[in-house]
Every structure is written in C-alpha cells, then in structure tokens.
Amino acid sequence: METLSTLLNYTFYAFTLLAILLFIGYWIVPTYRPTISKLIKLSYIYLLITSLIYLGQSIFQFITYLGENDEWEQYAFTNRLFGPFWFAYWGALFCKGFIPQILWIKKIRQNIWTAIILVPFLLFNFYIPWLYLLSTDSPSSIGIINLDFTKVFIFFIISTILLVVSFFIIEKKVINK
Numbered sequence: 001m002e003t004l005s006t007l008l009n010y011t012f013y014a015f016t017l018l019a020i021l022l023f024i025g026y027w028i029v030p031t032y033r034p035t036i037s038k039l040i041k042l043s044y045i046y047l048l049i050t051s052l053i054y055l056g057q058s059i060f061q062f063i064t065y066l067g068e069n070d071e072w073e074q075y076a077f078t079n080r081l082f083g084p085f086w087f088a089y090w091g092a093l094f095c096k097g098f099i100p101q102i103l104w105i106k107k108i109r110q111n112i113w114t115a116i117i118l119v120p121f122l123l124f125n126f127y128i129p130w131l132y133l134l135s136t137d138s139p140s141s142i143g144i145i146n147l148d149f150t151k152v153f154i155f156f157i158i159s160t161i162l163l164v165v166s167f168f169i170i171e172k173k174v175i176n177k
Helices: 002-028 030-067 071-082 086-104 114-122 124-135 149-176
Strands: none
Touching (some): 002 030, 002 114, 002 149, 030 071, 030 086, 030 114, 030 149, 071 086, 086 124
C-alpha cells in the first residue's frame, strides 16, 4: 500500500512539473499555443485517473479499517483521521482526491488555466511540515520530507512521453477522419 501511495505522489508531482513547463511554453512560444493547450487539456485525463486511484486507495484503507480485528491497526487509522496530524491526512485527501474531481465538469476541463489553479493543491505534501511547525512549539520534532527528485524526474519523463504519444494518437485519428 505504501508503494502505491508513493507512486501516486510522484505522479502528482510529475503532473505539476508538466503543467508548469507547458504554461511556460504557452507564454514563450505563442505560435504553438493551440497544440500546448490541447496537451494541457489531455493531461487532465491523467490527473483524473490518478485522483480516482488515490480516492480508491483511501476507500480501501477505510474498508480495511472497518474489517480489521487488530486493535493496533484500528488505532493507527483512527489516529490518522483524528490524531495530532489530522490536518495532513484530511488536507491530502481533499487536495489530491476531491479537488481534481472538478475536472469532470466539461466547462472547467476545457479551460487551460485550471491547471495553474490545481498545482498548489497537488503540492500539498510540501506544505505539511510547515503546517506542523506552525501548530507546535517544538521545531526540532519536525520531520524532513523524504523526496527522491530522481524518481520525480523519471515520473515526469514517463508522464511526458505518455502525454505526447496520446496526443499524436488522437491527432492522427482526427486527421484521418
């Protein structure tokens, strides 16, 4: 389960890197704006799929909690929901699970500026240590984010390749019609 969670987080980070680079290209190269806007809209599909998997993982954890007879597992899940770091769990669930679901609305999905609005929410895991630091008196107890940037870069490259291949497949079908 932790591996799936890590993969999902790297996928969210890859989407944010991709969205930022696409918007930089959108502003710098105005002749390719139609193509870049199509790529941004296509990247929303990957974000929706990742968000649905994230929600499914959260639902699976809840169902496991309900069926679990081990009191330690029940305590761990209850502590995750209502313990001292409740804001981290609920914030990540809201920012990575529920907010991307607005992309089901076609009018929002067709707007390329939605990606810029979504990026800060998808990077919620970067804000958690700062939120914890603000909520406690002991700054020495804060943990450091364990993020391997090479894995983020690899997921970024894989996501970019998938996006470009999907784009050319769709464009070829449109041209052949």
